[in-house]
Amino acid sequence: MNYNFAQRCGNFEPSAVRDILKVISQGNVISFAGGLPDDNLFPLDAVQNAYERVFASGKHTLQYGLTQGYGPLREKIAERMTRKNVHMSADQILLTTGSQQAIDLFSRIMLDPGDTVLVENPTYLAALQVFQSYQSQGIGVDSDVDGMLPDDLEEKLKTYKPKFIYVVPTFSNPAGKVWSLERRKEVLRLAKQYNVIILEDDPYGEIQFNENETYAPIASLDNGETVLYTSTFSKTVVPALRTGWVMGPKAIIQMMNQTKEAADLHSSSLDQQALYQLMTHFDLDAHIENLRTVYKERMNVMLELLEKTNLPGLKYVAPRGGMFFWVELHEQINTTALFSKAVENGVAYVPGAPFYVGEPKYNAFRLNYTYSVPEKINEGMSKLVHVLEEAYKSINQ
Amino acid sequence: MNYNFAQRCGNFEPSAVRDILKVISQGNVISFAGGLPDDNLFPLDAVQNAYERVFASGKHTLQYGLTQGYGPLREKIAERMTRKNVHMSADQILLTTGSQQAIDLFSRIMLDPGDTVLVENPTYLAALQVFQSYQSQGIGVDSDVDGMLPDDLEEKLKTYKPKFIYVVPTFSNPAGKVWSLERRKEVLRLAKQYNVIILEDDPYGEIQFNENETYAPIASLDNGETVLYTSTFSKTVVPALRTGWVMGPKAIIQMMNQTKEAADLHSSSLDQQALYQLMTHFDLDAHIENLRTVYKERMNVMLELLEKTNLPGLKYVAPRGGMFFWVELHEQINTTALFSKAVENGVAYVPGAPFYVGEPKYNAFRLNYTYSVPEKINEGMSKLVHVLEEAYKSINQ
CATH class of the missing domain: 3.40.640.10 (Type I PLP-dependent aspartate aminotransferase-like (Major domain))
Structure with a gap:
């Protein structure tokens, strides 16, 4: 049977990020791709306690x-x-x-x-x-x-x-x-x-x-x-x-x-x-205070590693909050093309192109630092820098 | 500021049923209007237990x-x-x-x-x-x-x-x-x-x-x-x-x-x-079996009361399941017009007109029997029959 979908379906582009996440969840890849908070910081007891209070009301x-x-x-x-x-x-x-x-x-x-x-x-x-x-x-x-x-x-x-x-x-x-x-x-x-x-x-x-x-x-x-x-x-x-x-x-x-x-x-x-x-x-403020401390520490780990690289044309601003680094690379580096190479090397980012309207730029990516502990950030960044260094070798500088 | 909503908002009609429900929840009215299951039959322990199992997983x-x-x-x-x-x-x-x-x-x-x-x-x-x-x-x-x-x-x-x-x-x-x-x-x-x-x-x-x-x-x-x-x-x-x-x-x-x-x-x-x-x-089948028994009993209470009325032109089919009676009245009875009178008398139904596409019929209403216990069904139906009997007096038969 032929399904005659509405015109708006033709305008629909599936999320590149979620397609990527599906691929990654299958392998042994350190992912800076998603926008996930860290499970380990979830206030499970408080959540459980909250549901118990609701159930106790009848x-x-x-x-x-x-x-x-x-x-x-x-x-x-x-x-x-x-x-x-x-x-x-x-x-x-x-x-x-x-x-x-x-x-x-x-x-x-x-x-x-x-x-x-x-x-x-x-x-x-x-x-x-x-x-x-x-x-x-x-x-x-x-x-x-x-x-x-x-x-x-x-x-x-x-x-x-x-x-x-x-x-x-x-x-x-x-x-x-x-x-x-x-x-x-x-x-x-x-x-x-x-x-x-x-x-x-x-x-x-x-x-x-x-x-x-x-x-x-x-x-x-x-x-x-x-x-x-x-x-x-x-x-x-x-x-x-x-x-x-x-x-x-x-x-x-x-x-x-x-x-x-x-x-x-x-x-x-x-x-x-x-x-x-x-x-x-529940003391939500104290909880958020803790999230800020932990996530800031992770951001700093990533920042230091970015600062250590000597790749030309690298641009980023240290985040004052939130969950992401946005990194622009040398304009001849195409992060969409490089993505499968990164995953092969055990690390993932989100290519920057889908975030643009109009003419996309291909030389940027987004890195998440909230989901991974500092050791994983270290490990993943070292893999990522390796992939980037290889890519930089092949461009005309 | 003027808000320039999309064209589809012009076609939007708010739900008459939900507007009615808001009115009713404020007063002391026996409601056959909503489509609610009975809270008292909710498997609270099983639900609570289910959440505990989820939380126990981490x-x-x-x-x-x-x-x-x-x-x-x-x-x-x-x-x-x-x-x-x-x-x-x-x-x-x-x-x-x-x-x-x-x-x-x-x-x-x-x-x-x-x-x-x-x-x-x-x-x-x-x-x-x-x-x-x-x-x-x-x-x-x-x-x-x-x-x-x-x-x-x-x-x-x-x-x-x-x-x-x-x-x-x-x-x-x-x-x-x-x-x-x-x-x-x-x-x-x-x-x-x-x-x-x-x-x-x-x-x-x-x-x-x-x-x-x-x-x-x-x-x-x-x-x-x-x-x-x-x-x-x-x-x-x-x-x-x-x-x-x-x-x-x-x-x-x-x-x-x-x-x-x-x-x-x-x-x-x-x-x-x-x-x-x-x-x-949880034994969901046994739970559903119990719902069937209780709701069938309530349906039967309502059915008997409908059968006892002697109003001309009353048409309904005894439900074999679900939550609703659909009752058609003498064609000169307008259930939309009669609704506020019913609520004044302490009982509510949903007027039939909004359920129709094209030309609506005004001489029907929907009654829910799952939400009220048999005593309330008795009480509410006696109020409703009273309202209907009054309305029938004023029509040309």
Whole structure:
């Protein structure tokens, strides 16, 4: 039988990263490819304890829940977000199946075929996939280490009349970048001027290495009209519960809520209740503090090894948080072509090309440092440097 | 700020049922409106035990999982479905956030704006909402107590060239109907002849009252090419875990898997692992047997009370399973108009009109009998009959 799929399926590109992860999980490869937190740091006892508390409340906890999500957890999130100077009520929060679903639902209520979304370049691969699945297109805005360049943003706002601007301003994926406060303000100003919403994706904001610095979410600079903010418990608690949230203007949250009702009625309410119990009875701050310490140490191990290499044209910025190094190599090195060689040598990265919109660059890759212990980072980096040194031999310098 | 939503939002109608449920949960009303199982029958100990087993396996259980869902649970489902003569591999199964997500993902990969889906009339409200959200339309096929009428189906296959046929052939929602075997075969034959997929939605199939009868899923009559089958653990275990599945042709499952990756990466894998443990260590069959007994008793209480009323033009069929009575009243009774009167009198139903595609009928409602104990059914039905008797006084007979 021939299956006559919808036109949007033609625009669908499967995730290169997940295909790679499948290959890697089969072999004995040290992987810097995924975006995984380290299992060994998961607060298993606290999670177990949280579920026990939910079960102790009785059978009604296992009934259908609200599409918008478990009220007390939304209250907790609203309260916690005030620390970041984001002030919204529980009513302005929708609980989602990870922040990925927030990106999807927002795209679904915003994007008609042919629409555009302005993005950093490179940007989060799986967001680009979502836009494509609605027959829409990401348009790259030029940026430097401080974030999007206002001039280019303004030009593209005029040219493309985008439906929204998608940004990861704090410890971005893949570039591991932090936007300056000025740039955040400037982008917000332009978004307001051109009447375009900003989708601020902040999955990594809590994984911050320099405790004396403050990175104000763009949502905290807004009057509640222009910025939709999404984050997740996947990186701070555990991924398996798939609980994220999105908060912003009420009209948008309501429309997303209606859409979620059709999409899946609601996400697991047992998981949401457990997260509420965990936030109430567990010292999440101390836990996050520990994650910061451990992940910072691992980042430093990787940084030192990168600093020791003598490969020409190597560019990277030491991450101030998050999970990734973004490394640019000599422009004649093609990391997509080199990938199978790396895996053969027992190490994996994510080639940079799929993170770009428009013309991809082939001379970059993304390295994750959160999943592997320092010894493995050492071992894997030594394999990787070996592969790179071999590759550099064959280029014209 | 003005939010410029996508065109598909214009086609979106919020669920009347859920709006009603919100009203009811605030007052002291006996509700036959929802589609809820009874909390008191939830196997809380077994669920708790299942989570404990997952936690005992270690921290890796809390890591990200596969988009397709936890493999061992898919194996268990594949094995269990062989009892219904549906023979498919775990590879042909996708785990979803309730079967609602299966309907949504399938619609997403199939429906372009302007497309049509053939449905029973009345049919499951939230499926109609999904089709509308993709700017597509349900087209009602005439049916009798045995299911869709083949002649009308064939005519509409020719006229509308639909993208698929959506059916709930076993204990349908809202009509509580069971299709005959002949009709199942006939609809499958026509689907094959016209190269159109059947989406068989079977959330209630396990809640069967007459143990000697067999209701073959349409998927069991197929060679694996034409029928996509979806069901859920919400009715047999508990709803809070939001775990459903969809199984069928590999090309379709793969496309849905890709789409789910963009939509939410994966559903709660902790819940999926717990369900696997529950299916392994708990006597689910004995539990379902108990549900059948209790729900059948409640259905019979409602049936007797309906039989006792002397209202002219009352039509209903005693359900052979599932959760609902569908009651048609004298054609001058408008159940939508009467609804607020019913709630004032302390009882709620779901008005029938939103379940229809095309021209709605206003003289029917849906009653749920699974959520209330027999005493409450007695009390609520006496209130409801009172409201109806008053309404009948004002019509011209």
